[in-house]
Amino acid sequence: MSTANAQNLMNYAFDTNGPVGECLFPDEYRTVVKTNFSADTIMGLAKEFLYSISKKYNASKSNEMEGITKLACDIELKVGKKYISVGVMGSNNNIGTWEKAASTISFSLMIEIRDKKYRYTLSNFVTDRYRIPGDGKDQGPSNLIHWQRVNSLTKEMPKRGSKRIEYENMLYLEKALYQAEYNAVQDVINGLENLTISEDDF
Numbered sequence: 001m002s003t004a005n006a007q008n009l010m011n012y013a014f015d016t017n018g019p020v021g022e023c024l025f026p027d028e029y030r031t032v033v034k035t036n037f038s039a040d041t042i043m044g045l046a047k048e049f050l051y052s053i054s055k056k057y058n059a060s061k062s063n064e065m066e067g068i069t070k071l072a073c074d075i076e077l078k079v080g081k082k083y084i085s086v087g088v089m090g091s092n093n094n095i096g097t098w099e100k101a102a103s104t105i106s107f108s109l110m111i112e113i114r115d116k117k118y119r120y121t122l123s124n125f126v127t128d129r130y131r132i133p134g135d136g137k138d139q140g141p142s143n144l145i146h147w148q149r150v151n152s153l154t155k156e157m158p159k160r161g162s163k164r165i166e167y168e169n170m171l172y173l174e175k176a177l178y179q180a181e182y183n184a185v186q187d188v189i190n191g192l193e194n195l196t197i198s199e200d201d202f
Contacts, residue, residue: 023143024181025107025125032119033193039069039115045195046071046111046118053077053188071111074124077184079103080177103129105181111192120192127181150174 035042050073053059057077064073080102106126112119125143150171157167 023125024127024178025122025143025185027125028121028123029189030119030121031193032117033195034117035195036116037195039113042113042118042195043071046113049191049195050109053191056187057184069113071113072109074106074108075188076104076106077188079105079180079184103127103177103181105184107185109188118195122185122189125185129177 037045050061050071053075054061057079059078060076061073062076065071078101081099104127106124106128107122108124110121110123112121127143153167153171153174157171158164
């Protein structure tokens with residue numbers, strides 16, 4: 001990825017006055033990559049890359065389609081972790097604790113392949129995050145950066161005491177989750193930019 005493209009994408013993450021306003025991701029991200037590989041080799045590398053992403057993020061793929069020169073699928077990345085404890089009503093006894101993704105990011109991926117070049121397109125971004133209390137409790141439209149959550153938590157934060165510490169922790173986690181979501185998609189883009197044969201694969 002060029003330095004300019006990388007910087008532009010970074011601006012998407014936290015600049016609500018940027019090119020996509022309050023959206024964490026653009027409506028569509030598309031780039032052409034030139035390489036020395038044949039179309040068949042690029043196709044194989046693209047499939048290997050999708051496999052590696054599935055393993056790394058415990059990602060799910062759906063609506064997969066494959067043609068002679070195209071690959072397409074919908075991808076859901078699981079980001080972060082949260083733990084849910086379930087107990088007996090009226091009792092302090094826990095039945096158990098379950099681990100769940102703190103957020104999921106869904107998007108469509110299309111890879112179009114020719115000899116010595118390919119084009120990838122990411123689109124239809126949707127974020128699904130846990131809910132928080134206060135004015136910002138509603139999930140809001142998909143793919144919004146949700147700064148209203150941070151603003152509402154800041155506004156409602158007590159001046160002192162343990163409740164303030166609780167709010168400060170929620171603010172920290174909310175901002176960290178924005179960054180984790182951005183990083184996961186950036187990881188996918190970086191991989192798509194650099195489809196290559198590695199000796200580490202053997």
